[in-house]
Amino acid sequence: MSKPKKLEEAAYQYSKKQILTKQWLPQTHITEIGLSKKLGISRTPIRHAFLRLEEEGYIVIEQNKGIRIREKQISLQGFRERLEFMELLLIDYLHFLQIKEIQFKTNSLETIVDQLKRVTLVKEIDVFSDIEFDYWTGFYQYARNTYTTSLFLDTFRSINGQADQEIQGFLQISQPTKIKHFNQILIFLKQSEYALARKEVRILINQLSLIAIQGI
Structure with a gap:
């Protein structure tokens, strides 16, 4: 796995864990720049990780605002x-x-x-x-x-x-x-x-x- 892919995977796994363990509560806003500083990596792999999380229904990407953690969907x-x-x-x-x-x-x-x-x-x-x-x-x-x-x-x-x-x-x-x-x-x-x-x-x-x- 190339370095960019490893960084994206790291950002993806970290973010997903934060969501699943309720460290990031529903409706919480997270920014690329904030997570970039937290993980010590550039914003590009974080952006790609966010796209994956949005596809899986965990977050909503809001233009110029970062992301918002989605509520768990209910029946x-x-x-x-x-x-x-x-x-x-x-x-x-x-x-x-x-x-x-x-x-x-x-x-x-x-x-x-x-x-x-x-x-x-x-x-x-x-x-x-x-x-x-x-x-x-x-x-x-x-x-x-x-x-x-x-x-x-x-x-x-x-x-x-x-x-x-x-x-x-x-x-x-x-x-x-x-x-x-x-x-x-x-x-x-x-x-x-x-x-x-x-x-x-x-x-x-x-x-x-x-x-x-x-x-x-």
Whole structure:
């Protein structure tokens, strides 16, 4: 094997290992120049290694940005399982809020819902997803268990980072449903009606599951 091929193979194996062992998490951005400095090799073999990884579905090459680690592709069953998992985490968190008698301040989240309304059904669904991520981050503002919060947000990213066109379509058509229930959940939180907020979460997840079954 020639030296250029050995360097490409080294960059390929290193990058693939980083992805498979979760050292590079999904949605992480990596640049050629950054990896070049890390491995002490030129950018050319790294570029070739990235092309191989993109062909195998591990990454997405973004012009002038480097690469983005792809989310693991999931089936419809996996999609629904993640929704159900998110529901369990949300219900548990709302129980915590109720037990601690938290007075939930909703102002910032109400502003985010207004932002979501303005970008509903736009062609670039990443815009909606980014703002929705802010909603859930703010939603967990009173959480004391950072691990649980990370699990929820990672699950959210795994769903919204799917490249499958049918799932992308589901994410878009589900936007009005999300906004409706996001807003209602905030109304209940503002009134400290945690039991009703939990019920609303269950309705939301059920609605999203139905849309997924019908639309995917």
